[in-house]
Amino acid sequence: MSDLDALIDALPKAELHLHLEGSLEPEQLLEFAARNKVDIPFKTLEEVRAAYEFSNLQDFLDIYYQGMSVLQTEADFHDLTDAYLQRVAADNVRHVEVFFDPQGHTERGVPFDVPISGILKALDAAKAKYGITYRLIMCFLRHLSEEEAFKTWDQAKPWLSRIHGIGLDSSENGHPPSKFARIYEEARKEGLKLVAHAGEEGPPAYVYEALDELKVDRIDHGNRSLEDEKLVARLAESGMTLTVCPLSNLSLCVVDDLTQHPMKKMLELGLRATVNSDDPAYFGGYVSQNFRETAKAVGLTRDDIITLAKNSFTGSFLSADEQAPHLEAIDRVAASH
């Protein structure tokens, strides 16, 4: 193992961009399909793995929504979440801010309470079981209407004390952030944190809309911001966190090759970038694997890696007091590696 890989393993990390439904491993997909008697077009692990090949975001989303069909019961959502937490605990992940897509479930007849109950049971046990703290972010599917988003918002009302933030995901092009400005306004009034996918495939204008119309606290992805110098300066000056997902970007052809990934450039531009896995079961790696492969491909230094680990906590929704012990632990690991 290289020195950098050992440092990556040892550093405490937070993951800020993770879709729980995107942590559905091929083995689990087959297991849940069998236990729930759901018909899926795959019989073997090889067939599932072969389907996990994409050339753009929509290609991936079609498989991602199909995969969700095996998630039926509270136990399924619990087991899915618990498996993710167990996996990242082994990578020294100490805090997670995870997304779920309620509309991907309610649309196919699974009541809102089912996914959130199962997910929260696993998250609530995570501190004792794995030493991991959490925030839960409910995403709206942007290819659906504003009216659908408001229906979901109403279903979420009894759960608002358990939901820390809202997000916006799914097909980006043609679905600008402004379409959801009124939902974000409602969530802001409730004191929720606000994030949105922007600039993954969509243009810099969508990142401006996320900032100005949704008033987000964090941008998910944000890669295409680099096409606009003024936007980069604004993001850097305001200390806006970008939750960047290198192996996702490679799988979805946002970059042609990992050596072309903008992570190093983002750091050089003074952006508060973080490393995340997005949908690790589909994109070939959990958060540490994203660190390792990106470090090798773009030449991240020891200091870059330490900065990225710190960014993952300073960009989180933990309070400064909650962040402090993690930042101190990073300094201790850095001093001994």
Ligand SMILES: Nc1ncnc2[nH]cnc12
């Ligand atoms: N990378 C991504 N972009 C948009 N929507 C998503 N849903 C799950 N992963 C996503």
Ligand SMILES: [Zn+2]
């Ligand atoms: Zn995402």
